[in-house]
């Protein structure tokens with residue numbers, strides 16, 4: 159299975175055989191976006207166009223196989239940037255047509271969970287997946303990763319990674335701020351500042367048991383920093399980073415474990431770029447152990463965008479016997495999380 163990922167700024171090409179990873183190569187255009195403080199879609203699309211063939215060649219070389227050894231192709235059909243998605247899907251269609259192999263247009267966010275099978279082996283019959291990234295913070299109930307994914311909750315405003323990037327900007331750190339805030343947080347006191355835990359109490363919690371909200375928290379950080387600057391007291395940057403990180407990890411883990419209990423699930427998979435976050439990893443490990451939940455988090459290189467996640471999901475889809483996508487498959491920048499494979503247009 160050849161997996162092709164081009165939903166954002168990473169061009170990821172990977173090859174798997176079943177659950178065995180043969181090659182995984184990623185080219186990123188992040189350096190070209192950093193000076194703009196965000197992803198510039200037009201730059202990302204052009205970078206995919208330039209990177210896709212050399213990245214494919216590198217992946218084939220790494221696996222020691224030729225194009226004729228490819229039996230099927232999986233490509234990210236959405237969600238993502240429309241121009242970026244188009245480059246990957248055009249390449250996938252051309253290859254599928256040329257090689258005469260089936261094509262599967264799959265969901266990027268579900269892929270962030272699927273990749274864990276390459277690392278920790280087959281999934282149990284049912285499990286929860288927390289997918290936290292730059293664009294998503296979603297809690298999924300999974301009975302079959304290829305066809306039965308139900309969204310229990312999601313963020314009502316900012317995604318976890320997005321909130322970290324915004325706090326990074328507030329603290330004057332380079333873009334993307336997530337990893338920088340994480341690094342700083344390790345030197346600070348997580349209890350120094352009592353930042354709010356969104357949707358965690360009373361009516362808010364009752365109405366949104368498994369939803370998240372991080373924009374109030376981000377505003378609280380901005381207010382705190384402004385007040386300290388105005389009073390000339392100086393900003394305790396590491397303490398702000400640590401207390402903010404604690405608030406995000408605390409809400410994510412508390413709600414996720416509550417969902418595991420309510421749904422009597424004993425396995426949790428965490429994926430997406432934000433699952434690289436060190437405090438989330440620590441707190442999830444600690445509280446899942448206490449709750450008797452087996453937590454599976456792939457190594458960091460499989461958390462950020464890559465081709466392996468798409469190849470892994472493609473493999474799972476084939477195992478489940480789901481029909482391939484049509485060769486004129488459409489991309490969908492807003493592809494719903496419960497749609498794992500892009501079907502024929504009605």
Ligand code: ATP
Nearest residue numbers: 291292293294319334336337340431432434435463
């Ligand atoms: P989506 O998967 O929702 O389409 P995306 O593909 O842009 O979004 P990813 O590439 O999966 O997102 O994740 C990138 C995000 O993860 C960025 O917001 C980045 O700042 C954040 N991130 C990466 N490492 C860390 C870290 N150690 N701590 C906090 N945030 C991090």
Ligand code: FE
Nearest residue numbers: 291431462463
């Ligand atoms: Fe992603």
Ligand code: MG
Nearest residue numbers: 166167168463
């Ligand atoms: Mg990315």
